[in-house]
Amino acid sequence: MKLRIERAAAPFWMRPLIPILAAITTFILTAALVVMAKANPLEAYYHFLIAPLSSRVSAIEVLVKSTPLLLTGVAVTFAFSAGYFNIGAEGQLYAGAIAAAWLGVILEGLSPLLAIPVMLIGGFVAGMAWALTPALLKVKVAVDEVVTTLLLNSVMLFVVSYLLNGPWRDPVSGWPQSPEISASATFIKLLPRARLHLGFIIGLLAIIALWFVLSRTTFGLKMRATGLGKEAARFAGINVNRTIILAALISGGIAGLAGVGEVAGIHFHLIDAISPGYGYTGIIIAMLGGLNPFGVGIAALFIGLLTTGAQSVSRALGVPAYLGDVVQASLLLVTLGAFILQNYRIRWIHSNALSPPTTGGLSERETNSGA
């Protein structure tokens, strides 16, 4: 008896089960770590997945955590759809945050009805500006955008560090944080006694906009054509370079909005830890969501849940909060692996059984032909 791996798509009913199977597999894989941290795995997973949703405060916190992830997930999906691998959402997010911290101060006294749109536009433009150089290098001199966008993230951290330790350092406390933004530039709260802010609505709108652009507009078709077959798109008369630059800029702009939301909705000033890697998590969300707008939305909410759950596990069971990161990372690896493995199936081949007629006939003839 022999094992053979064949290429064959999973049956359609199995597809929705794949993320669930992946989650179960992940929890089995990470159970050993939970036991080593001297906790009961089942109890830990209850706190991971169920507990955050069982109280109003933590359920809202899940949405708060998802807010920047919705936007960075959309940002990355936008660029990836056009075949432009923007790894720089993190830096573009900070560019938006810088713009928001600056505009939030100078817009003091303006009506919020004016101040907030200006903040959003400013953050969008800042994100676009930070995304412009890699896009131009890609199109004009074929420099790989993965490298340039990634490296610009580090550059951005130094820019932020310079601002916070130099011109923007808080004059009163001396802390490395920018002055607080004015009340008129602050995002409105969606619910009483909770941190959930306007950014969440913007995130949901971004998902809908992403869906509309990709599947309903001509530009979206040009983007997809460019991403799926650049040479054929060029042959058909699509201005591939223009499409790539536009996709890269819009992607940067949306990532910039995530930065605006964190400044105007959560922190109210710029600090260097404004993002614990939301830009990078956006890549993961885009992949988990299969570059599908609604998949991206669900993935962002799920990662928001896991992030909140990690804190809950840590509080309730005294295990390190890092365990949450380990579970999150394992889940991503398993899910991505499952997406690939669904294209294969394993078959038992009985050595005494007859081979399938087509291949059998061929190999039979081929061995004979040598004689």
Place this chain on the structure above:
Amino acid sequence: MLAVQMRGITKRFGSLLANDQVDFALEKGEIHALLGENGAGKTTLMRILYGLYRYDEGEILVDEQLVHITSPKEAIQLGIGMVAQHFTLVPPFTVAENVVLGYNDRLRFEPSVAQKQVAEAAARFGIETNPAALVSHLSVGERQRVEILKALYRNARVLILDEPTAVLIPQEVDVLFETLERLRRAGLSVIFISHKLNEVMTVSDRITVLRLGRVVGTVAKASTTQAELARMMVGHEAFGVQRPGQRQQGEAQLRIENLSAFDRQGLPTLKQVSLEVRAGEILGIAGVSGNGQAELSHVLAGTLMPTQGRVIVSDQDLTGASPTRFLAASVGRIPEERQEGVIQELSVSENLALENLDDFTRNGVLDRRRVRKHAESMIAEYQIKASPMDPMRTLSGGNVQKVILARVLSSKPRVIIASQPTRGLDVGATEYVRNKLLEQRDQGAAVLLISEDLDEVLALSDRVAVIYEGRIVGVLPAPEVSREQLGMMMAGALEGDVREITD
């Protein structure tokens, strides 16, 4: 004394008969040319001898012993070496490393020892090479010598060269021929695959001509002429499709003047081509593949920038213009590689709309109903076996070509550039595509047909231009052309003296 004998070799790929009862004999110490058009079965036969393909019928003898070659490894053990068209060298490695790679199976590798051994081997066969040089620094001709040395280092006594001159500049060809001559004198046997008559007549002792998978004959060089070889190569069959009647032709719609272009490697491939295609005529470009046809079609599709010359479409200068401008000037383009024309993961309806997206757009929003309706009518009109939302990748080659044809013809182009429009299609699809092109011509389109299929060129064209090494070596009215003449011109044996005087 025969080095290799192949008897009654038959090889089928599905329904295609690539080799049909082929007999081939190679004597010791001779250079034997395998001559034939594209698809004549030359490479298939040699890949069988080298163990890359299994054969369905027949037998092979090496040194008059019956052998069963099932892999290149076994072929090498029998003293057979092959230099393929696409080299199999590792560019960052040195010459010596490449030569011994896979042959020296010892655990330890001593670069200086390997270099010494390779230098000795090179000296023994009179092959000029520097064993310490990196392959990435070598020219194409030098790389080819490394490939030959690689085979010789493995004690090859029979050397197969698959179109070795296709990639070489003339000076390198001379060096190659000197090398082959030296090997022959050293007692080696060489099989030289080619479709160029002058080369075959220069270098070989005997010539076997293949056509459509069968041996036409084997002749000694001394007792044949280029004309006879050309006749053997192209055959005498009647044309498959009725030649269309002469029609009233209009103004020149496409004018190409002194057009030159480089290929992807940056080598000059298209050289000062001048052509004119009038409304209501099909101008066929005949030629063996790789003589500049791909570059010509890319320039005329707007995807390759010419280095010289002009492209004029109905008084509009489109030299180096983008695909969009070619489309705007009513130039329809059927690409050589179908995958260049369609996007596999998009739907049939999206692919059908791709060239005229503006017609389907209102305020930036895609009018999906119109895209779908357009697809439905195209599918009905062109008998495409697919539904509008099917992903392109699920379609057969013939249906993919029909999608491209529908996209091109639905915009009623005044000029059509058709590159290899029936390559790889079955009989039914081929006939369909050819009839569509004739229909366009009858409706007054100017059609430039680029094809390696001589029958196709002769069956469809009003005039035939022959391209050889990037130049047009002659333009002839189709009714007056003979296959022998075309064969000679395609193989570079006849040049210039039959150029048509236009107007």
